[in-house]
Amino acid sequence: MKHTQTLSVKELLNGALAVDTPVELNGWVKSRRDSKAGISFISLGDGSCFDGIQIVAENKLSNYETEILRLTKDCSINIKGKIVPSLGAGQKFEIVASSIEVIGWVENPDTYPVSPKRHTVEHLREVAHLRPRTNLIAAATRIRNTASFAVHEYLQNNGFYWIHTPLITGADAEGAGELFQVTNFDLNQLPRDAAGKIDYKKDFFGRETFLTVSGQLNAEAYCMSLSKVYTFGPTFRAENSNTTRHLAEFWMIEPEIAFADLMDNASLAQNLLKHVFKAVLNKNPDDMAFFAEYINKDVVTRLTQLVNQDFEMITYTEAIDKLLKSNKTFENQVSWGIDLASEHERWICEELVGRPTIVTNYPKDIKAFYMRQNDDGKTVAAMDILAPGVGEIIGGAQREERYDVLVKRIKEMNVSEETLYWYLDLRRFGTAKHAGFGVGLERLVSYITGVQNVRDIIPFPRTSKSANF
RNA sequence: GCCUCAAUAGCUCAGACGGUUAGAGCGACGGACUGUUAAUCCGCAGGUCGUAGGUUCGAUUCCUACUUGAGGCGCCA
Numbered sequence: 001m002k003h004t005q006t007l008s009v010k011e012l013l014n015g016a017l018a019v020d021t022p023v024e025l026n027g028w029v030k031s032r033r034d035s036k037a038g039i040s041f042i043s044l045g046d047g048s049c050f051d052g053i054q055i056v057a058e059n060k061l062s063n064y065e066t067e068i069l070r071l072t073k074d075c076s077i078n079i080k081g082k083i084v085p086s087l088g089a090g091q092k093f094e095i096v097a098s099s100i101e102v103i104g105w106v107e108n109p110d111t112y113p114v115s116p117k118r119h120t121v122e123h124l125r126e127v128a129h130l131r132p133r134t135n136l137i138a139a140a141t142r143i144r145n146t147a148s149f150a151v152h153e154y155l156q157n158n159g160f161y162w163i164h165t166p167l168i169t170g171a172d173a174e175g176a177g178e179l180f181q182v183t184n185f186d187l188n189q190l191p192r193d194a195a196g197k198i199d200y201k202k203d204f205f206g207r208e209t210f211l212t213v214s215g216q217l218n219a220e221a222y223c224m225s226l227s228k229v230y231t232f233g234p235t236f237r238a239e240n241s242n243t244t245r246h247l248a249e250f251w252m253i254e255p256e257i258a259f260a261d262l263m264d265n266a267s268l269a270q271n272l273l274k275h276v277f278k279a280v281l282n283k284n285p286d287d288m289a290f291f292a293e294y295i296n297k298d299v300v301t302r303l304t305q306l307v308n309q310d311f312e313m314i315t316y317t318e319a320i321d322k323l324l325k326s327n328k329t330f331e332n333q334v335s336w337g338i339d340l341a342s343e344h345e346r347w348i349c350e351e352l353v354g355r356p357t358i359v360t361n362y363p364k365d366i367k368a369f370y371m372r373q374n375d376d377g378k379t380v381a382a383m384d385i386l387a388p389g390v391g392e393i394i395g396g397a398q399r400e401e402r403y404d405v406l407v408k409r410i411k412e413m414n415v416s417e418e419t420l421y422w423y424l425d426l427r428r429f430g431t432a433k434h435a436g437f438g439v440g441l442e443r444l445v446s447y448i449t450g451v452q453n454v455r456d457i458i459p460f461p462r463t464s465k466s467a468n469f
Numbered sequence: 470g471c472c473u474c475a476a477u478a479g480c481u482c483a484g485a486c487g488g489u490u491a492g493a494g495c496g497a498c499g500g501a502c503u504g505u506u507a508a509u510c511c512g513c514a515g516g517u518c519g520u521a522g523g524u525u526c527g528a529u530u531c532c533u534a535c536u537u538g539a540g541g542c543g544c545c546a
Contacts, residue, residue, distance in 0.1 A: 033505045041505050054506075072497080088504045110497035110515080111479040116507075117495050119480065122539065177545065214546090239544055240470055252546060331542085342542075384546095395546060440546030453539095454546095465537090 004080065010048035012093060017083050023095065025053075026103070028133065029075045031116055040068055041088075042100075044079070047138055050286035054086065054094040055079055067102050072109040073116045074133055077102055121456045128460050128469045136294070139287035140457055143280055144445045150279035151232060151253050151439075154272050160228040160255060165215030167234065170207055171419050178238040179210035180248075211236035216254050216436060217370075217423050220399065223256040223434055224426050230255040240464045244453040245391060245443055249462040256436035262372075262381040262398040265435035266358050269385060269394050270311050272439070273356070277303045280448055288449075296389075296450030302355070303448065312353040316340075316362045316379065319348055326352075339366040342391060349386040356387045356447075369413045370423075371397040372433075373405055383437070387447045396437020403427035 004022040017023055027046035034040045038059035043052035057068050071077070081097040088094075106112050113127040114134055124131040131137045152162065168182050184204045185191070193199040200208045215231035222229045235252045255268060280288065281303055292300045314322075323334045323344055332341040340348075340359070349357040361379045364371070371380035385394035400406045406427055410417050417424070442454035455461035460469045 031507075033503090033508065035503055035505065036501080037503075039504075043506070052506095054504095056504085086504090088506070090506050108479085108497090112497085113479070115479065115496045117480065118507085123480065126538085235546080237545075241544065242470090242540085243542085243544095244540080246545070250546070339544095392546065438546055443546055 008048035009044065009046045009051070009053045012053055012083060012095070013049065013051060013091070015093065019085055019093075020082055022080070022082050024078070024080050025095070026076070026078050027052075029071050029073055029077060031073065032071050034069065040064075042068075042071065042077075044077070044095075047132075047142075050135070050139060050142075050284075050290060051091075054088070054091055055081070055100070056094055056096045057100055058096075061097065061100060063100065063102075068100060070105075071102070072106050072112070074106050074112070074114070075102060076104040121451075121453060125455055125461065132459070135290060136451075137456065139284075139290050140445065140449055140451055141459065142287050143284050143449055144441070144457060146280050146283045147276050147445055147448065148232075148251075148441065150276045151272065151441075153279070154275040155228075155230050155255060158228070160230050161222070161226045163215070163219050163222045163226075163229045163231055164233070165212070165218040165231045167212050167236075168205075168209050169212045169218075170205070170209055171217060171423075177213050178240075179213060180236050180238045182209045182211060213237055214252070214254065214438060216256065216438065217420075219254055219256045219436065220423070220434065221426060223258050223436070224430065224432065227258040228255075242464065244455075245440075245446070247442060247454055247458060247461055247463055248467075250454070250458065251441040253439040253441060254436060256434060258432050258434045260398075260435045261433060262360060262383060262435060265396055265398060265437060266313065266360070266383055269383075269396065269437055269439075270358070273311075273385075273394075273444070274307050276444065277448065278307050281307070291449045291451070299448070299450040306355060309355070311385070312355065312357045313360065314348070314353075314357060315360050319344075319359055322352055323347065337363050337365070345384075345386045345391050346388075350388045354388070356385055356393075359384050359386060367397070369409045369415050370399050370406070372400045373409070381435075387443070389450070389452070390443050390447045392440075393443040393447060394437050394439050396435065398433065398435040401427060401431045401433045403431065 004024045005017070006024045006026070007016055009025065009027060012023065012025065027044040030043040030045045030052045032040055032042050040057045042055040042057060044055050045052040057064065061068060078101040079095060079097050080099045081095045083093050084096050086092060086094040114130050119134065124134060124137065132141060191199045191202040212235060214235060215233065219229055219231050231254045233251065234249055236249055238248065239246065257264060257268065288300050317336065319340070320334060320336050326347065328347065330343050332338070332343065334344065348359065360383045361374060362382045363378060364373060364380045367380050367382045371382045373380055381398035383396050384392050387393045400409060403424065406424065410420065442457040445457045446452065446454050451457055455463065
């Protein structure tokens with residue numbers, strides 16, 4: 001039976017144990033400072049929170065000369081000692097060690113890729129298995145966790161059911177981007193039919209299949225029974241996108257609400273985002289302070305303001321009007337009917353509005369087949385939420401619930417009616433107006449933290465020509 | 470997919486009309502000092518200048534191709 005408790009750094013720093021209580025803890029050395037007076041200070045981290053706890057190691061420890069003085073960043077150690085009020089500034093509590101056991105040394109600290117200095121994110125991506133040991137990636141990871149949990153929390157508290165939609169899909173016609181094909185064919189010996197075409201009847205699923213680009217269509221089926229549903233999982237796009245805001249594999253949150261229109265949709269999106277912002281501000285103040293100090297000084301103030309402020313709403317037509325009157329020259333010419341280019345979106349949310357902006361009612365010709373046609377015959381009930389610095393973090397719409405209108409759109413836009421028969425069935429049997437949207441988790445966390453590249457928000461980024469680790 | 474830029478020490482970067490021994494900061498290592506906090510100060514080691522060709526008496530420097538990385542655009546979340 002152990003006499004001591006093993007606690008996390010977070011618990012200890014929060015004062016979970018009374019002074020003088022014996023304690024045991026495990027973690028990794030963040031830094032070590034020696035005094036020739038015969039005392040070393042080890043900052044120990046275990047990832048439970050941003051800060052490390054200070055370990056005081058005196059030279060009377062049996063392995064002081066042989067081991068303690070050789071500790072470098074990220075050596076793993078076990079400490080037994082007791083918690084005491086700190087004599088130094090900077091922390092309330094510290095641990096006086098009665099024993100320190102080295103669990104794992106760091107080989108060749110001179111070439112260790114995450115040495116105790118600032119590194120570029122580009123370098124850290126090349127050592128993605130070691131980068132969680134940096135303050136930057138650890139903080140982003142904790143915030144990603146808070147944001148994810150807060151999404152579930154908000155939706156669950158508001159009557160939504162989490163639907164586990166499939167990752168493998170036969171629907172290749174969602175128009176949301178290029179797909180990764182899923183097959184167990186031997187690619188060197190593809191079975192052919194009489195016409196010489198690849199015979200997918202012989203493939204695992206007996207048809208062509210792909211990784212999903214969105215759970216939306218499947219979620220809509222469940223929405224037409226459970227009323228308020230959402231998906232939250234990985235999504236795949238085989239676009240050869242080379243930007244700071246695209247990944248081939250990313251996580252998306254897609255709520256879908258029945259008997260709801262575009263305004264209900266926008267309101268849900270806004271409340272969901274505000275809840276997530278609030279949760280991060282409450283649960284990760286230390287991590288956010290780090291981003292404010294090293295990445296973008298505005299990240300905390302802007303989130304704080306947003307929590308208490310409604311997002312700006314503007315129609316596409318109004319946006320075009322403002323762009324035309326802006327007296328600014330854009331690379332891409334502005335006229336009603338164009339798809340907004342990045343420079344236009346940036347101008348709208350960064351310069352015109354200065355905070356996240358909901359743009360609604362886009363021309364139907366630049367949007368997906370399932371979006372509900374407005375009475376003007378020219379626009380659809382779509383919405384994008386644009387965030388300064390990141391661009392589109394949410395895309396959504398009220399869905400076309402009228403069978404005839406939907407069929408007409410499918411034909412006009414050359415979408416495969418055959419593979420979508422089941423989707424059309426939803427309009428034939430008890431259809432109802434409904435709406436939903438997709439939030440890119442990485443873009444959301446990128447906006448929250450100010451970290452510019454989504455490759456640094458997801459643990460192991462997958463992009464074109466890059467799937468290491 | 471298109472365009473642009475980059476590749477020199479473990480990391481971040483300088484550098485040279487093409488010409489002996491290629492520099493700095495950080496990190497590592499050694500020392501001084503200190504209840505220290507990204508400590509401070511002193512010192513030491515560390516390089517096939519991305520790969521393959523070409524031009525040249527001579528290329529890390531110029532040219533070409535390739536590889537890798539980054540950024541912008543498009544597509545979107």
